Each structure stands twice: as structure tokens, then as C-alpha cells.
Amino acid sequence: MYPRSMVDSDCVVIQGSNMAECHPVAFRWPMQAKLKGAKLIHVDPRFTRTSAVADIHAPIRAGSDVAFLGGLVNYVLQSERWKRDAFFREFVVNYTNAATIVGDEFKDTEDLDGVFSGLMRYAPSVKEWPLDGFVGQYDTRTWQYAAAPAGPRATPPAGPPFDPLVRSLLTPPPRRDETLQQPRTVFQIVKRHFSRYTPEMVERVTGCPKETFLKVAETILANSGRDRTTSFAYAVAWTQHTNGPQTIGCCALLQLLLGNIGRPGAGVMALRGHASIQGSTDVPTLYHSIHGYMNHPSALKRHDSLRDWLLTETTPRGYWANTPKFMVSYLKSMYGAAATKENDFGYDWHPRIIGDHSHLPMFVAMNEGRVKGLLCIGQNPATSLNASVERKGLARLEWLVVKDNWLTETATFWQNSPEIKSGQLRSQDIRTEVFFFPAAQVAEYDGSFTNTQRMLQWHFKAANPPGDCRTDLWFTHQLARRLKQMYAHSTLPRDEGFKHLVWEYDSDDPHERERGEPDAHKILKEINGYYTDQPDRHLAGFGDLKDDGSTTCASWIYCGVFPAPDRNLAARKQADPPGAPGAQLDWGWAWPANRRILYNRASADREGRPWSERKKWVWWDGAKWTGYDVPDFAPTKAPLSKAAPDAIGLDALSGTEPFIMKADGVGWLYVPGGLADGPLPAHYEPVESPVPNPLYRQQSSPVLKYWKLDGNALAPLGDQRFPHIMTTYRLTEHYLSGAMSRWSPWLTELQPEFFVEISPELAAEKGIGNTDWIAVSTPRGRIRAKALVTRRMRVFTIDGRTVHHVGMPFHWGYQGLSTGDAANELTALVGDPNVSIHEGKAFMCNVEKA
Amino acid sequence: MAEPMGFFTDTTVCIGCKACEVACKEWNQLPATNGGHGTLSGDSYDNTRQLDGIHWRHVKFIEQFSPDRSQGRWLMMSDVCKHCVRAGCLEVCPTGAIIRTEFDTVVIQSDMCNGCRDCIGACPFGVIGVNPVSGTAQKCTLCYDRMKVGLEPACAKACPTKSINFGTIVDLKKMAQARMGQLQQTGETRAYLYGDDESMLGGLNSFYLLVDKPQVYGLPPDPQLPSRNLKASAVWSVVGAVVVGLMSVFSFRNRGGGDV
Secondary structure: OOOHHHHHOEEEEOOOOOOOHHOOOOOOOHHHHHHHEEEEEOOOOOOOHHHHHOOEEEEOOOOOOOOOHHHHHHHHHHHHHHHHHEEEHHHHHHHHOOOOOOOOOOOOOOOOOOOOOOOOOOOOOOOOOOOOOOEHHHHHHHOEOOOOOOOOOOOOOOOOHHHHHOEEEEEEEEEEEEEOOOOOEEHHHHHOOOOOOHHHHHHHHHHHOOHHHHHHHHHHOOOOOOOOEEEEOOOHHHHHHOOHHHHHHHHHHHHOOOOOOOOOOOOEEEEEOOOOHHHHHHOOOOOOEHHHEEEEEOOOOOOOOOOHHHHHHHEEEEEEHHHHHHHHHHHHHHHHHHOOOOOHHHHHEEEEEEEOOOHHHHHHHHHOOOEEEEEEEEHHHHHOOHHHHHHHOOOOOOOOOOOOOOOOOOHHHHHHHHHHHOOOHHHOOOEEEEEEEEOOHHHOOEEEOOOOOOOOEEOOOOOOOOOEEHHHHHHHHHHHHHHHHOOOOOOOOHHHHHHHHHOOOOOHHHHHHHHEEEEHHHHHHHHHHHHHOOEEEEEEOOHHHHOOOEEEEOOOOOOOOOEEEOOOOOOOHHHHHHHHOOOOEEEEEEEOOOOOOOOOOHHHHOOOOOHHHHHHEEEOOOOOOEEEOOOOOOOOOOOOOOOOOOEHHHHHOOOOOOOOOOOOOOOOOOOOOOOOOOOOOOOOOOOOOOOOOOOOOOOOOOEEEEEEOOOOOOOOOOOOOEEEEEEEEEEOOOOOOOOOOOOOOHHHHOOOOOOEEEEEHHHHHHHHOOOOOOEEEOEEEEEEEEEEEOOOOEEEEOEEEEEEEEEEEEOOOOOOOOOOHHHOOOOOOEOOOOOOOOOOOOOEEEEEEO | OOOOEEEEEEEOOOOOOOOHHHHHHHHHHHOOOOOOOOOOOOOOEEEOOOOOOEEEEEEEEEEEOOOOOOOEEEEEEEEOOOEEEOOOOHHHHHOOOOEEEEOEEEEEEEEOOOOOOOOHOOOOOOEEEEEOOOEEOOOOOOOOOHOOOOOOOOHHHHHHOOEEEEEEEHHHHHHHHHHHHHHHHOOOOOHHHHEHHHHHOOOOOEEEEEEEOHHHHOOOOOOOOOHHHHHHHHHHHHHHHHHHHHHHHHHOOOOOOOOO
């Protein structure tokens, strides 16, 4: 969903986010919903700025979100209202995989006391990269749908055209039982899986009083249905756990059961980081994905040739059947004229990954001396996760480039870090050569932001940057030009990619050209795509993409943002008239195809009629799909039309299947593939926890990631040295590691010093007074901070034990106007198995008077 | 004269983000206390503590929690000069530096101010202070320079939740009444308007929707003008003059006739 749609919500649940504090501008939408009468619910360990304006604040222990959400799932499934209301049944039977039957070999956590079938020991795949960190691994074969056995697969011909290859991937569709009675249906499995997540269990695990939980559950259910919608909003307090994706999945499961997906004021709002975090995954800085969420070619998969890659990555049913068109157009954008049908469009020149190259393992690799150099742009690892380990890694580099607005902690780690100050390390012993590049600010160049609602908005240069400050575009452009020059005469096969890399972004403006700045419009054009033979003819949308090399497009999802040389749709700023029900379609441009709500066919019933007048969004007018938004469906496919047998792509889906990116066209309550840690969410304790898992014998995720190295010890269960739960977060007044905000006097006077929030009860127990200096410690480190004693922090009773929370903003470091210890001196290098994010939201600590 | 303009601050939708404080400082180029090197106050999330010559907007944070947390509120309120219709500061200013503008707002003209500080004591809300850069008394101007060119004040522009509303007093009062009605409908019976009618200093051109007693927000329940003391002080002046006169009569009575 997108933030503005929250205005249409009848109930907004904010969990895993302190939205008022961290996304104050987007928070205007829930506030407007509230002014219209919507209920606002905040589920969070702390009473925050968001709780202050919420109708209900439900306190839960940090790290217990799945238990709370699972409780809601169970409450909904057990409720009379849900069982009787025909809306829920119609939505769930038709638009989700509830009726699909799962294979007999699948065993649930209920059967195996906390693990799913298929759990194995983890063995590293390649000896060059033993850093993936898994403690275990699942073989996911038993999680699949039950289907008639596939016939022998014919050897597919090489393409292009690639349609026969895609067709060769077709397998018989899974079996279904639309009565939902068959015990192996997804619906029955889900119901059994969550049956022990009772209100009593929720209180036991999360510490949220049963009455408060029930009030939340009743409010959500009362505000869901044909005529009402509830939305959820989350941010990194859901993701920064060893089971983050499962928490989000659990919310999606709940919202599907409640018919709250694809409709106005419904859905799961992922509040992403500010500025362009969304953009940085669309046109990715991610290691495992290439543009447009295609999997990065990998040495660990059957990716040996373009044909192999396509066979492995293409799904024959649903929109991803077009993967060959996306991939070939991408390769054309990488290698231009050199990419031909004969050489697999240069696929062999493309780099391949050999494991997890995300932030945590890369810094482990640095600690092991496996990494020579680091380009650090817009990041501040010296105060990042388990900061002393990260700084140790930096100290083992040969060279480090920091490009930032200020001399960050990373730029000065060799001079000002705690290790230098304590005498543990001497500057002259650090061999890393550090280069600092002053960066231009955003108002000093043209470019686009992609915000959390997938919307691109163009920003214009207002002034020249001062002195030597240059844009990030400049840096990348100049680096690429120099590397191309370096490799121009290489005869090594591995350098072919660089030799053929298309890089034509020089600015035509004489002033910018002289400064060495590239032209942002040329880059946008490359991302949008064009006809290979007529580069001035831009592509109008991803429907134009071809798999034969005749189209060039870096990122298929952005195709259409720049449909003609004089039409940059990201630069539009035309609002709808006040009070109009529309989706503000002339304001910026949202991928895909300027669509604001994804899967919005679900906003109409089976027959294509709006579920209700109040919740009208997209509908069938007798000849085509129409509505307030760009319909997310084949434009003229009638609502009740059947899927074509043996067809591929959208033709393989029927007129009632809204989830067109899914092979089966429906929303997944049960996830048969794509997740490393299970097809259903289960409550696992954080890696460091004060209690044994009350739900299963399995304490924490059996497949999480942990990197064993000096300085990364964990507190075992029940460790009395570290009895309190620590949770880290941010403040409105500062930004991330403070690299931008702690240099502004207007901001540092608002939050001048590093502090830690504790309850008066804990303060009394430890003899700590308000604003006293205290020491906070974990097995990784010990820091000093001032105590802010407040009743906004509360005491929890978890499974019969008293548990205190300690809250700590993570904005400080040793550079800037306002300095203080970094919260991340305390965090551990542990990761989620799917995305390798760390667990910064729940770990164990101690506090004492300093 | 243009129509009277002002602020209506609805504290029930304030999220305490302090965007108003920063926008105000940025537009009016006000310095930070001690160059931004501060000390944690320990008073909730409030570290600027007051309105003064370099803080023309100030967000207050009031934590109200029962010991068992069954009852809890965290009140937030963005405070500012009230631009009183009968303004104490304007009454006492000896140089005429403080004027009433065509928007019915109260502005201190820095170049006319001699720094006597009379206005600081005269303001019943304590909004004025001396700006150390100029050495003169300063406070919110309701962004007079922005209003002159048809822009809304920086704080109202920056407010993400429409807690700070800017407009004509007539419109703002309508808006406030509508919001009151809505709150009463949803059972928030504690809500009331502070300073919206003439009984308070002729009306505050910056008025508030509050949900607790004024004192809880650091506001006077019954603010008074310095001129309230005029009658009494006039009587005392007369008495004083008489006493001095009589004393001189007695003191000098014998002077003429006495020998030197």
C-alpha cells in the first residue's frame, strides 16, 4: 500500500514502527484518518510519540511480534463474525491459497515442536566464502503444494524467442478443495498452526495484558470487511530480528484473512528509510539482486548460461513469465551492441556471487583480511552493528574511500575511535589508507528519489555545491570511466564485462561537463529503456519489452517513467482536486505502470463489482477494468474468464486471480517457496532472550545466522549478568548514525546528549537518578550514557518473570557537535536467514550506575 | 488593515516532532543555545525548555502516567507568542519598538528596541527574551516578512499533522469549534479552547485546544496586563506625592526663618 491510502483506513495499526517519531511527514495520513474517525492502534514496548496520539497502546515485549500477530490470526479464525460473514469467505477462497492442498510430506512446527520438515545441518557451498553464517538450513522440497506428478520435461530449445523455454517449465496446477475442509488444505494447516496462539498465550509470551490484546483484536475485526478496511504499518522494528520476514509475512497472512489487501485503506505499509531506500533496492545496491528484483547470477545455482539462468529463475505462470524479456533487455543495457543473441547477450561477462555478500559477512570477511578496499558512500559502519568489530575490519583494509558531507566516524576511525583513545590501538599501526571525498547535498543536483510508496519524484538542482564537493553520480561516473580506461587493453576474459560496459552519461551542459558531472536524464533514460535501434524512441512501458535484444532497459519495473525524451513523469506535480477520490495519478510516477495500490483487482468481488460503494477502487465496467487507480490486471480480461490450459504468463491465470505476480494468482497464506525459514510464521525467541520459548522447544530460529569471532559473544539464556532487554531506536531530532544531524546546532540543541531510557522501577532497583551517568553492557561491549528515567518505559511480566526494558537511541558517535558513545558498541553480528539483517531490536544487557 | 491573522494550535494532534522549532530557527536565522552544545535536561524530550529571544517556538512535553500505567498520556504542545489583542509588551515598551501590525499581530522592531527588558516582565506568558546576537528583545513575529508576501509562517508550513493552523482569526475559530464538536462526539470531554474569546486579554490571536488545565501546559489560567496595576499604582503615586510634598513642607518649614 502507500501512505496516502491510510487516509481511507477505518483502523490503522502501527506495530514495529514509531511512525510519528521516525516518519513524521507520512504520519500526516494516519492522523488525517484519525480526524475522520479512524481508530489508531500502536503496539510497541515503549510509550512513544506514536502511542501519545493512538487510541490504544498495546505494550509488548521487544521480539514477540509474531506471538501477538499469531494471536490475532487465531482470534480472527475462531471468531463467529469471521465464520459467518460471506465477504471473508469469498475473499479467502478466491483470492488466497487457502483452498490449495499441501503435499503429504510437510510437517508443521506443531508436529515437530518448533521446526518444520526438512531441517538439515548447514554446509558451506564454496570454500572461498565460508561466511554465510547459517546455523542450520532447510530443504524446502517438503513444503510444496500437492500436485499431479509432472511429466518428463522436454529439453527446451535455446532462445530467443524464449517462449518455448518458458512453456517447458509448466507443471500441473496444484490440487484445491474450495470447501476448505480437507485437512491438508492451507486453510486447515494455518488454523492448526495458530490454534495455541490464544489470548492467554499472547499475554504469557508478549506481556501484553489479555484485555488490551482483545481490545486490539476486536477493533481490527470490527474495522475489516466489505465496507471497512484496516491497514498495518511497520518499519525496522519488525525487520531487525532473526525472524523479521516471518513477522511481516504473519501480518500479510492476517490481512489476507481479513480481506485487507489490494483495497483502499488496507494492506501492509512498509515504512522504508527516508529519501531513496526504496530506489536503492529497485535499482539495487543489494548484492543478491539485479535491477527490478531479478536474482543476481550466482555461482551457487544452476546459472551457468543465460538459458540455465532463465530455466532456474522464470516462473511460467503469472507475470514473471516475462522474465526473459526483462533479463535480455537488462543485458542489452549493460553491454549494448556487444550483447548479441550469439553470445547470450553478454551473460558470461556478468559477475556472479558466491555467497552472502551483505553487510555483516562482508565485515566478517574484512576481519579475516579477505577484503582489500571499501567504497563507503552514505554509510557509517564505524558506529554500525557491533561497531568495534566493524572498526577492526576497517583497520585491516588496504584502502578506504569515504564520501560524505562531514568527517564521519568512519572517515576518522583511525584517529578518534574508542580504541585509539583507550590506547588499545595506535594510529601509526593502522595501515589503511583513507580517502575522503566531500559530497554534494541533494539540492545541489538533479535526480530522483523513490519513496516508500514506490513513487519516483524528480528533484532539481538549486545551487552549485561548494568547493570540491561532488555528487554521488559524479563519483560513480568518474570511477566507471577510469576503470573502463584501465581495462581497455586487457586481454583477460574476466575484464570483458568492463570493456563492453555501456557508459555514456557525459553531460551536454558545458558547465556540468567541465565539472565532470554526468547527466541524470541520460541515466533515467537508460533505466527506463528505449528501442535498441532507435535510441531516441523511449519505451512507453514494460509491455513493450522484447526478449530478442531489440529493446534496451536497465530496470523493467521503472519502464514507463520516461516515455518520451520530453516527458519525465517523475517530475509531475499535479495534485487531484480537493476531495476527489482519486489516487493522485499525475503526481510523480509510481512503479509499476504508475499504479498506486498493487493487486488492486482484489478491490472488486469475483464478478468485478466494488465490494462496497465506500471501498470502491477498481472495477469491471463490462468491457474493461477501470477505476480511480491504474488497474493491476490484464485490461480487458473479464472477471469470470477461465485460465487457458497450458498457457504461460497472464493467460495462465483466470479472471478471478488478482495476484498476477504469483504463479497461482492468489495471495499466499502459506509460502511454499522463497523463504529460508519456513512456510508459516512461528514465534521464536530472539538470539538473546530472558525466557525459554513458551510456545516450542525450539528456542530461536533454527536457521538464523551467527558469525563466531572475537568480540561477538552472545549472552546465553538466563544469563544473570545481562538480565534486561535492550531495544534500539531513533529520535525525530536525529538521523541514523547522526552523520548528518549531529553537526547541526539546531538539531543538537533539541537532543544534545546520548541517553538511555529506563523505567522508575528499574532506576530505583539500581539506585539510578534521572540524568545520572550509567554504564550499559552486553557481552560485546560497555558504554556510558545518561539515564532518562520515565514512566513511558514499563515493567513486563513474561511467562511469570519480571522483565525490564532498556531503550537506547542509536544516533551517537565520536564526531560532530554532539558526541557520545555509539549504541552499536553493544549489538551482535547475528542475522536473519533470508536477508541477513541484524537483530538490533531485542538483545540482553545490564545497566548500572557509572 | 488586512484581516486579523493568527494561529490555532490543536495540541491533540501534535506529535512533538519539533519541525516547527527548526523551521522557525531556519527562517528567522536564530542561533542555537551555546552553539548547539547542550546538556540533557531530563525533562522528557524537552531540551530547549522555554520561549525566549532565540526560541520563538517551543514544544512542551508533559508525561502523565499512573504508577501502574493503566492511565497514561504524553501531552505535547507547540507554544508561541499569543499575539494578544491587548498586549502587555506593547503597553510597556518605552521606545515604541513594539507595534501592532496590519494583520493584528504584535511585532518587536529590533532597530527601535533599546534592550530595556520592560516587555519581558510585562508578558504574562513569558514569551520574550533578549537575543544575544542583536542584544534586543525578540519573539515570534508570526513571520511578518512571509505574511507580507502571502506566505504562511514557517512553523505552520512545516507542521506535518496540522497541529499548527494558520489563517484568519474568523476561519480559525470556525475550525476550532468544528474540532471541539468532533472531540466531544468521540468522548474527549476534557477538550477546551484557551484564548479564543475576548475575555482573555481581548482574545489571543494565537489560541489553543487543550485537554488539561492551563497550568499543566505552563500557561496562566487568568493572564493579566501590566496595566491592571495602574489604578492601584496611580492611587499610591498620589499618596506618595502627597507624603513627599508634606515632608518637604515640614522639612523646609523653618528654613526661611532660621539663621544660617
